[in-house]
Amino acid sequence: MQLVLQLEYTQVAFYQQALRDAGLGGELREFAQTALGHERQHLAAIRKALGAEAGPKPTFDFGTKTRSPDAFRKAAIELEDIAVAGYNGQATNLTKATLAAAADIVSVEARHAAWVRALGGEVAAPDPVDEPMTASQVVAGLQEIGLRTR
Amino acid sequence: MGGETTFNRFLATVDRDGALEEAGAELDLAFSRKRLLGLTAAGAGAVLLARAGVGRAAAGLSATDIGILNYALVLEYLQASFYTEAERSGALSGKTAQAARVVGATERAHVKAFLKLLGSQAVKRPSFDFQGVTEQQRAFLRTAVAFEDLAVAAYKGQAPRLQSDAVLAAAVGIHSVEARHAAWMRELFGITPAVHAFDQPASRGQINRIVASTHFVVAHPDMKGTAKPQYTG
Helix, strand or coil: CHHHHHHHHHHHHHHHHHHHHCCCCHHHHHHHHHHHHHHHHHHHHHHHHHHHHCCCCCCECCHHHHCCHHHHHHHHHHHHHHHHHHHHHHHHHCCHHHHHHHHHHHHHHHHHHHHHHHHCCCCCCCCCCCCCCCHHHHHHHHHHHCECCC | CCHHHHHHHHHHHHCCCCHHHHHHCCCCCCCCHHHHHCCCCCCHHHHHHHHCCCCCCCCCCCHHHHHHHHHHHHHHHHHHHHHHHHHHHCCCCHHHHHHHHHHHHHHHHHHHHHHHHHHHHCCCCCEECCCCHHHCHHHHHHHHHHHHHHHHHHHHHHHHHCCCHHHHHHHHHHHHHHHHHHHHHHHHHCCCCCCCCCCCCCCHHHHHHHHHHHCCEEECCCCCCCCCCCCCC
């Protein structure tokens, strides 16, 4: 749960900053606004579930990834793919109730990933099965994108 | 029961935000009362999916997991046949044709994976009649959106019921791919790929009723092995 909290914090911060700094227009802007709205709701749900155990908001440095539409689009694909792989990777560690809640979120992350790929004219669903990531792979991926403290 | 009525009810069931109905309102759907009345008994799909729940252990899997895997296999058969037929019809062009090729190959790979996992316990492929929706691009996309959103809800409904961790790990990896497909088809159809912050699951009963309402499943296969039919539809 702390892992997916980090994930959702990172996504919220990433979309917020991109909407401020990346000069997004058209459908890419619509995508970022929609995704931000969803990630905020995910974050709120996870914070509520964790209660007092929820860790503090980390700091971020997204560098140039939130400074141009093209860089934003590429980083958004990476980030959403990490989110999908991160949730999928935890599936067998969760209670059935938590698994059901996570499943409601992970398919929305997958929709974001396909949407932002399609906006660049890419194949939106390149693989037949999504490979999971371990917790440490997810953290490394998030740090690559801009997560600075845990 | 008219063809358009049943199909529209099908769409209404999966189309929670109404975008499909709105975007498709101007479409002349390739459904006719005559074609539908020529089909076999209503509810064949529901019976098929209900029967998919029966089987003895294959490869060390529990009866529960075999039932869920066979249920998923039927949904994958439905999707694979739909995309294959659409590709062959030659009615698709541009990005939609490309998407149908990629997604079709993936759904066929899912079918193969389930067949391998289930071995002799796998249900056979039913016969389908897509009633013309594979022969016109807009009707194809509209149906693809409905199928993919349905698959996402179906996998989501079953994942917490799976008993084997190995099967669960595979199922969640397929579940998220179906969600990517749903978003892709929605984008191509021109509606929002991700409407809600939380996607909702659907129960087997709900899925069975929706699939039956399409009349796309026209014949259910014979069951192999010692499985006893349990008619609930």
